[in-house]
Amino acid sequence: xxxxxxxxxxxxxxxxxxxxxxxxxxxxxxxxxxxxxxxxxxxxxxxxxxxxxxxxxxxxxxxxxxxxxxxxxxxxxxxxxxxxxxxxxxxxxxxxxxxxxxxxxxxxxxxxxxxxxxxxxxxxxxxxxxxxxxxxxxxxxxxxxxxxxxxxxxxxxxxxxxxxxxxxxxxxxxxxxxxxxxxxxxxxxxxxxxxxxxxxxxxxxxxxxxxxxxxxxxxxxxxxxxxxxxxxxxxxxxxxxxxxxxxxxxxxxxxxxxxxxxxxxxxxxxxxxxxxxxxxxxxxxxxxxxxxxxxxxxxxxxxxxxxxxxxxxxxxxxx
Numbered sequence: 001x002x003x004x005x006x007x008x009x010x011x012x013x014x015x016x017x018x019x020x021x022x023x024x025x026x027x028x029x030x031x032x033x034x035x036x037x038x039x040x041x042x043x044x045x046x047x048x049x050x051x052x053x054x055x056x057x058x059x060x061x062x063x064x065x066x067x068x069x070x071x072x073x074x075x076x077x078x079x080x081x082x083x084x085x086x087x088x089x090x091x092x093x094x095x096x097x098x099x100x101x102x103x104x105x106x107x108x109x110x111x112x113x114x115x116x117x118x119x120x121x122x123x124x125x126x127x128x129x130x131x132x133x134x135x136x137x138x139x140x141x142x143x144x145x146x147x148x149x150x151x152x153x154x155x156x157x158x159x160x161x162x163x164x165x166x167x168x169x170x171x172x173x174x175x176x177x178x179x180x181x182x183x184x185x186x187x188x189x190x191x192x193x194x195x196x197x198x199x200x201x202x203x204x205x206x207x208x209x210x211x212x213x214x215x216x217x218x219x220x221x222x223x224x225x226x227x228x229x230x231x232x233x234x235x236x237x238x239x240x241x242x243x244x245x246x247x248x249x250x251x252x253x254x255x256x257x258x259x260x261x262x263x264x265x266x267x268x269x270x271x272x273x274x275x276x277x278x279x280x281x282x283x284x285x286x287x288x289x290x291x292x293x294x295x296x297x298x299x300x301x302x303x304x305x306x307x308x309x310x311x312x313x314x315x316x317x318x319x
Contacts, residue, residue, distance in 0.1 A: 015155055060179055102140075162283045199212045254276070
């Protein structure tokens with residue numbers, strides 16, 4: 001008989017960066033175009049929370065966007081491998097996700113949005129990308145390995161679930177669990193409530209004004225990222241802004257977690273979680289110990305912490 005622990009461990013698929021590198025780079029750019037549609041049509045929310053995508057039952061989605069007197073949402077369906085545009089103004093539209101260039105994807109997306117009644121113009125330069133190419137001109141990135149994308153989405157489903165459990169144990173301001181298409185990571189961020197020093201900015205392809213607004217207040221943040229050429233492997237991370245003295249020497253678990261001087265954050269390889277006897281427990285240890293180190297070294301109010309949420313059970317309030 002298969003135990004629940006075995007089931008959860010088997011639910012975490014392997015992610016081979018080298019095997020899906022080209023597809024990852026193409027998909028990153030595709031998600032940026034869809035994310036920029038949401039960005040263009042949505043009023044600004046603190047810390048840029050109006051721009052991310054969300055892990056859905058089928059892939060990654062924008063959630064509903066108000067436009068043209070109606071609503072529209074866009075979803076990457078990584079089960080049937082389609083881009084789906086749902087509108088309050090008419091029938092569903094979309095197109096198949098198959099190997100195609102970024103330029104072709106851009107033309108298809110804009111055509112389908114216009115046909116759905118939502119003509120929109122987006123900023124055509126990718127963000128947070130080295131040597132960016134304008135979307136309409138990019139014939140370089142054109143890979144789509146459906147099986148690899150499906151595995152990545154399955155990993156996102158598990159990470160999203162555990163991140164949402166972790167999110168319940170904090171009473172203060174906390175972000176949703178959301179997918180930032182610029183950095184191509186799933187993240188959740190807690191706030192102490194105190195102002196932070198002005199961020200120096202300097203991220204490639206990201207205006208400093210955006211970075212400074214995102215980090216206007218003191219944070220402890222954690223996330224999941226599939227890797228890039230500088231770090232060719234999926235990993236979890238946790239960091240604080242501003243970084244408190246001693247954070248890089250703190251006790252952050254589980255075994256396998258390490259401090260990266262290059263990234264200025266704690267990291268834990270995805271495989272260390274995937275192959276753990278209890279993946280959920282290993283990831284929660286990393287998230288909780290990283291937050292604890294950041295918050296204690298920065299002197300956060302401990303009254304912001306609470307027990308982990310349980311389905312159907314209201315949090316106990318002392319009267």
